[in-house]
Amino acid sequence: MSPPTRPFTGGRLAQLAVDLTTRERQFLAELATLHVATTAQLGRLVFGDCKPATTARLGQRHAERLVRFNLIQRYANRSRDRKVGAPGYVLTLTEAGWSLSGADTAARQRQRRSWMPSDAFLAHRLAISELYVRLIEQGRDGGPTLREFKAEPDSWRRYLGLGDEPLVAKPDAVVRLVTGGLELSWFVEIDRGTEGQRHIADKCDAYRRFELSGVEQQRFGIFPGVIFIVPTDARRQAVQRVIDRQTAAARGLFVVTTEADMLTALASPIT
CATH class of the missing domain: 1.10.10.10 (Winged helix-like DNA-binding domain superfamily/Winged helix DNA-binding domain)
Structure with a gap:
């Protein structure tokens, strides 16, 4: 210090x-x-x-x-x-x-x-910061324009669940990009490859609950996609298997990509 x-x-x-x-x-x-x-x-x-x-x-x-x-x-x-x-x-x-x-x-x-x-906290936070830096650099080079970026805890969303239970959705970052006249909104999860499949599934459930609350849609008119950014292709496949086990209605909410491909994925609408 x-x-x-x-x-x-x-x-x-x-x-x-x-x-x-x-x-x-x-x-x-x-x-x-x-x-x-x-x-x-x-x-x-x-x-x-x-x-x-x-x-x-x-x-x-x-x-x-x-x-x-x-x-x-x-x-x-x-x-x-x-x-x-x-x-x-x-x-x-x-x-x-x-x-x-x-x-x-x-x-x-x-x-x-x-x-x-x-050490683990620093590695995670610096990965969030690196995402922001690369998005800014991409915009300078003529790529998508970064309209909004909020890192945790500024990215967190507080809302009331069933029975007015206070709940918090905790994305690592909120990203809004403008590309080709289209605005793309994301809740970002920076995955360091340290969490088990049960934990990833719990995160997916939490985002689905938040989507069903309608709070985000009332405030912003849209519910962002949720993108998991992972370090390796092996980890991408592991997280994808968790997503594939979600309900049909929930699966379309999630995308998983590697750090190497994250800028391309963030600039691509969910299909």
Whole structure:
């Protein structure tokens, strides 16, 4: 974790609000969307118009500056997905960083000073962040436009079930893409290959219950498809077998794809 710095006063925070550059503000805004990201991911988002080497250098420089300002904090990246030689930190916003980002999200309400993420949690959250980065990069390259992206817990949906029982649908992300004049909406499940078939079936049941509640359709006019993004083709086949055991009415709600094919799948309507 980054070393502690002196507490913020209202005056110091107001001065920082004036002093921050446009890129630094974007750095904070992107981190408010993702909640957790690597320096490299944020560099690709904020400096995507630069050459890769410049993107990495500027991302690192801005991260260090914002750490010194106590607007972001760093944690050691011990996730299993970390590549040898890659930067060893992940970034999150501090309370002051949240204030200057202008965001008011569920993640901010859950912020804890003593937050110590597990390796598995980091791997999962960074996979969500990587999906967002790749969707943004795809749009820059002339692909589908990302209209909305919400990462958990901002993506969660609260509703009342039978007997007014409070329930929560918990997608890892909500994605809305525009392609060819068509808007595609998805609830995204980032699957790391660690959950058993019973757990996947329970998720399918939960989404079907939420669909039948009609709450999402009343609010947005549509119920998104549910896409499982998995690491390997073997895992894709395993999840597909679970989907195939759903009722005929429910099966059409779900799609499973690999990480390698996820951008193509997200840009394709469910048939």
